[in-house]
Amino acid sequence: MKASEITEEFKRLGFQNFVREGKPKIIQDIYEAALEYYQDFKEIRNVRANSIALLGQPGTGKTHLLTAISNNLLQRQQVPVLYFPYVEGCNNLKDDFSKLEAKLERMKQVDILFIDDLFKPVKGNPRATDWQVEQMYAVINYRYLNHKPILVSSELTVDELVEVDEALGTRIYEMCQDFTVVIQGDRKELNHRLEALKHV
Template identity: 70%
Template sequence: MATQTMEEILRKLQIKTTQLLEEESDGSANQTYECTKCKDQTGYIGIDNGKEVWIRCTCITWRRVKRLMKSSEITEEFKRLGFQNFKIDDKPDVIKDAYECSRMYYQSFDSIKNNRNNSIGLLGQPGAGKTHLLMAIANNLLQKKHIPVLYFPFVEGFGDLKDDFDALEDKLGRMKTVDVLFIDDLFKPVSVQTKEGRKRKPRATEWQVEQMYAVINYRYLNHLPIMVSSELTVDELCDIDEALGTRIYQMCQDYTVVIKGDRKQLNHRLVGAPA
């Protein structure tokens, strides 16, 4: 039997690959593909040492990132938040401290992720960029390190889940076990009228505290990182539930910044507001 030349092997290979793709697409001439290299097959037939082999396409990497971003529940707007578009020029030192702390946390993540102190908390003044900085970490973990992150906005998250027990159980299960959990605006305060005037009251029902404790305690015991933003300080978190607050503090103590000061300097939404 005559030995096939490399040209004949490649020609037959091209014919076979074309046939496979046509069968997969039902012969549609107008079909479009996300990856034109493999026609969305995540691989293609190639030659290795004169033998036909299946080669994994490089598109697998960005497909994984795409799946991770979708499962993270991060909005399209938040996906654009990064360190490069966080402005620190002419900002107070505490804002710069939060920025540097966030960058340092991301840079150190691989070496600390399995430790007790593997988490980060940005606390205090609303409008100071806490969510932006933690979202920058989340986006970098997802896109560059391919580490699953779940975003949970506290108020909206529990608002969507309170009347759906099945969805609640599923979400709490994911919050407990995902590689990195980002809790945004934990126990966000509301303004209430008291005899002494208007005061901030943390949004923390007994049921919400119970659910958050179950999540945080699971992650605490299993050394799973959390990223937390809150308008409350560590003491205020402990006032709500000391067991919960102290766990958060212990997990985040190496990477915690409390932002306090003049709101017109710290809250970017008040820039230019009259005195």
């Protein structure tokens, strides 16, 4: 668990404390997709479509559910997971090039890689410099070729990921094709952090 780099706060996130009551159907859908992925993991872990992507609207619980999968895999099945928060992770990689190679190697080799908020947009534009795309492509392509699962959350849709980089986006989609859910709709309905605005 320590090697996973999952924070103390995130270690408490599970399927049982994910709030679904009174939420739109799409929230139930992402919960069911995440739970089914975890339940099917042993059977699918070595096939091409062995990964999951929860995409779209922020604040809908994408990170919570992928963390729930990670925590359960770590604690119940002793499967190593590495958590990589995209924005902070890329900043850390650039800040310390001496550790870059070792970190990228861990990201390639770990049993499960959880990439959180991939290409997180700034003012509507994906955060995807040539350097960031190059590093992500190297990691994803290695995992794609070696059938190593990824868990991905992103505010971008499949098409938008493909727009950032077609080779990278299509690999992610192929890996996650059986477990991809895109969440779009009214942010007041979907973003749990805006819950109070429903009544304003």
